[in-house]
Amino acid sequence: MELMFGKLPVGTGFAYYGTKYCKIAPSMARNERGCGSVFLGETPVTVEVTPAELLPWEPDELPWFARIKPAPGQGPRQGGS
Numbered sequence: 649m650e651l652m653f654g655k656l657p658v659g660t661g662f663a664y665y666g667t668k669y670c671k672i673a674p675s676m677a678r679n680e681r682g683c684g685s686v687f688l689g690e691t692p693v694t695v696e697v698t699p700a701e702l703l704p705w706e707p708d709e710l711p712w713f714a715r716i717k718p719a720p721g722q723g724p725r726q727g728g729s
Contacts, residue, residue, distance in 0.1 A: 649698070653677075654689025662693040669693075 660671050669677040677685050
């Protein structure tokens with residue numbers, strides 16, 4: 649079954665161009681030789697399990713940079729002269 653890499657939960661095994669990988673982080677996977685690779689979330693990969701076996705996980709709606717608040721002292725100034 650083919651799914652987008654970004655929709656897979658961490659720990660899921662999948663194949664990409666004949667090489668088997670295991671997802672180890674939101675955008676990283678390790679192949680069967682132990683080498684790491686970076687994948688875009690929109691990359692189609694072949695999953696070896698059925699959808700019922702996948703965890704009920706969905707990626708965050710907002711990207712990480714949209715949730716960052718200004719560092720202390722970098723926000724708008726409050727009061728003062």
